Amino acid sequence: MLGIKNLDVKYGDVQVLWDVSLRVDENEFVAIIGANGAGKSTLLKTIAGLIGPSDGEILFLGEKLNGLPPHRIVRRGVSLIPERRELFGNLTVYENLLMGGYTVSKNEIEDRAEWIYNYFPILRERRNQLARTLSGGEQQMLAIARGLMSKPKLLMLDEPSLGLAPKISSELFRLIEKLNSEGITILLVEQNVKKTLKIATRAYVLENGRMIMEGESEDLLRNENIRKAYLGI
Ligand SMILES: Nc1ncnc2c1ncn2[C@@H]1O[C@H](COP(=O)(O)OP(=O)(O)O)[C@@H](O)[C@H]1O
Ligand SMILES: [Mg+2]
Known part of the structure; x- marks a missing residue:
């Protein structure tokens, strides 16, 4: 459904995303995890057309998204729930x-x-x-x-659980799962790594603007480096 190839993104002269590639299949629930400042929001904003990439390609249902204004991207079926609402x-x-x-x-x-x-x-x-x-x-x-x-066919959420009490964020995660089970493809960015890996099928790990790892959530939850870096175990 969504295919991103070799994406570079800069703010002025400062490059924040380097050679980022990712794919989301129809009906999937995919997460992007990574520390503060890794470039997660920049990636979602670039997909939504709010920032133009300096290199690379974004394909959605076989058609190029990069270069289109945000409202046309919404019409194609992509919606971004921004950080801070x-x-x-x-x-x-x-x-x-x-x-x-x-x-x-x-x-x-x-x-x-x-x-x-x-x-x-x-x-x-x-x-x-x-x-x-x-x-x-x-x-x-x-x-x-x-x-x-x-x-939207693809719903992108940027840290929806930010600032919410644990009980409320659990409720929110259940709702996102429900939307996914009813046919909406999900791309979720979160710092709440444990909860996220429990509901997403696949995840990408973004570190300092680069995708350093990708895999089934189950495998990432068991991964030694992930456990140390993001789960504090
Ligand atoms: N509008 C902006 N202008 C310049 N630099 C920015 C801007 N927005 C974010 N950045 C920088 O880009 C990097 C990635 O930020 P961001 O995408 O917000 O990361 P995340 O969402 O993973 O916390 C950070 O170093 C941040 O300071
Ligand atoms: Mg962010």
């Missing part, structure tokens, strides 16, 4: 959903919101509440819900 705090839950539905036609928008509320009943209850009055967990739910409004 970036909600509109002074807009209601429903208005935030509308913001994520800018590619959806007017007569479809209500159905789309209903489809979303089935996954997030709490957002239906809170539909007229301002986003900033929601709890941290509910805000993350809303960020994901907004990203789902375009009905």
Whole structure:
């Protein structure tokens, strides 16, 4: 579904991704793990078209994504839930959903919101509440819900569990698993390595802008280097 080949990304003169390659198959649940500053967010933003790569190629369903503006990438079926959520705090839950539905036609928008509320009943209850009055967990739910409004084929999530209590993040992980089991392909970036490797099928390890390892999550969980570097065991 998604194929990235030999990607280089720079901020000005400073290169932060080096020769990064990765693939995600249809219906897969793939994770990218790595320390703070490794380049995880940069990679997702590059896929979403928010940053242009200086070299390499991004293919989605056989077509080149790099070079397309972000809204065209959304239309192709790729959605990014950004780090730190970036909600509109002074807009209601429903208005935030509308913001994520800018590619959806007017007569479809209500159905789309209903489809979303089935996954997030709490957002239906809170539909007229301002986003900033929601709890941290509910805000993350809303960020994901907004990203789902375009009905993506590939959903990319950038550290959704950041700042959430363990119980809430477990709930969130279950929800992501559910979305995956209902046919949405997932590319998840996380620092919560243990939880992530327990739900993703495959994972990549990004270190200082380079992919240093790739494998089945089960194997990575047993890997000595991973255990030392990321699980503190
Ligand atoms: N807008 C930016 N301008 C310049 N450097 C940046 C910018 N955003 C991130 N960086 C740098 O790029 C590197 C990778 O950052 P990032 O992709 O945010 O890593 P991660 O998400 O893995 O923590 C870091 O060294 C960071 O300081
Ligand atoms: Mg990041």
